[in-house]
Amino acid sequence: MSLLELDEVSVTYRIAAGDVPAVRGVSLSLEAGEAVGLAGESGSGKSSVAMALLRLLPRSARVDGRILLDGEDVLAMKWGRLRAVRWSEASIVFQGAQHGLNPVQRIGDQIAEPLLVHNLATPSEASMRVRELLEQVGLPTWRARSYPHELSGGQRQRVMIAMALACSPRLIIADEPTTALDLMVQAQVLTLIRKLIAEHDISLLMISHDLSVLADVCDRLAIMYAGRLVEAGPASADFRHPYSQALAAAFPTVGDPASRLAPRGLAGDPPDPQQLPGGCAFHPRCPVAIDDCSTAPVDLRDVGPGRTAACLLVGRSLARGN
Numbered sequence: 001m002s003l004l005e006l007d008e009v010s011v012t013y014r015i016a017a018g019d020v021p022a023v024r025g026v027s028l029s030l031e032a033g034e035a036v037g038l039a040g041e042s043g044s045g046k047s048s049v050a051m052a053l054l055r056l057l058p059r060s061a062r063v064d065g066r067i068l069l070d071g072e073d074v075l076a077m078k079w080g081r082l083r084a085v086r087w088s089e090a091s092i093v094f095q096g097a098q099h100g101l102n103p104v105q106r107i108g109d110q111i112a113e114p115l116l117v118h119n120l121a122t123p124s125e126a127s128m129r130v131r132e133l134l135e136q137v138g139l140p141t142w143r144a145r146s147y148p149h150e151l152s153g154g155q156r157q158r159v160m161i162a163m164a165l166a167c168s169p170r171l172i173i174a175d176e177p178t179t180a181l182d183l184m185v186q187a188q189v190l191t192l193i194r195k196l197i198a199e200h201d202i203s204l205l206m207i208s209h210d211l212s213v214l215a216d217v218c219d220r221l222a223i224m225y226a227g228r229l230v231e232a233g234p235a236s237a238d239f240r241h242p243y244s245q246a247l248a249a250a251f252p253t254v255g256d257p258a259s260r261l262a263p264r265g266l267a268g269d270p271p272d273p274q275q276l277p278g279g280c281a282f283h284p285r286c287p288v289a290i291d292d293c294s295t296a297p298v299d300l301r302d303v304g305p306g307r308t309a310a311c312l313l314v315g316r317s318l319a320r321g322n
């Protein structure tokens, strides 16, 4: 049994202007000990997937499909069970540490909070655990008495990671954990994440718009476009879907400043979810699209060992001369 299984998961926001289909039928599984990356441009629905996993979406969002965490149906959980699952079985590290920390509470108290709220430790056990966690994320133990504004962005992100580890969850969901950081600090935090998931046998679902960041940490990658998965496969192998290829070309290597300044291969903008093009939603931006791409429905299908892609043209690539 997979640790996490998403079966045809959709997220629809209801707003005054109608329904926003942000996530459309995403199926994905994550095995124990595995690190899976979820990539896609801004607005592709990655964060909506992450928030749906622990039912953290606003009330305006409707989630359909099934989400199984260690075999248990997250969408059917009673409130008390859901609270127990959050932090202890799965926790989230959010984008930009500054949003996740309370500015008027000491770092140590914030890390201890999930342990105390879940009755997993006495106050003295919790403060010992806080020291241990600070060491694990590479911060001196005296930092427990600091306030968030006394820390750099990288140090705050380390605190967020310590909080996520506090209750020893089996799964960590990391949503753009390094996006707000400068390149050197980004590399240090990625190294830390790699080390912690290996040492503690934690599964990771990591979300980023930057495929090179994900490829650095993850075993498998799944690519989203306009709310759908367009490709999933091993992180090491070559991508087959034209969108994945364009995204990979836009971010060729971790921390390459040139690629940030001049993303290649991705002209135009993603579609408005309320006005999705027919056929393959990527066809208006696709450099190799043919007429059928604008009309024919495209589902994920096997295109190689452990790899699926939703593109009519994959497999016809020789004929296209690529």
Ligand SMILES: Nc1ncnc2c1ncn2[C@@H]1O[C@H](COP(=O)(O)OP(=O)(O)OP(=O)(O)O)[C@@H](O)[C@H]1O
Pocket: 013, 014, 015, 020, 021, 022, 040, 041, 042, 043, 044, 045, 046, 047, 048, 049, 058, 060, 209, 273
């Ligand atoms: N509360 C909301 N109400 C209405 N629409 C929303 C809401 N939250 C997100 N959306 C829309 O859902 C779509 C997917 O957004 P989401 O944040 O999941 O994408 P993302 O890939 O994580 O992007 P980013 O990297 O910018 O966070 C977008 O079109 C977004 O505008």
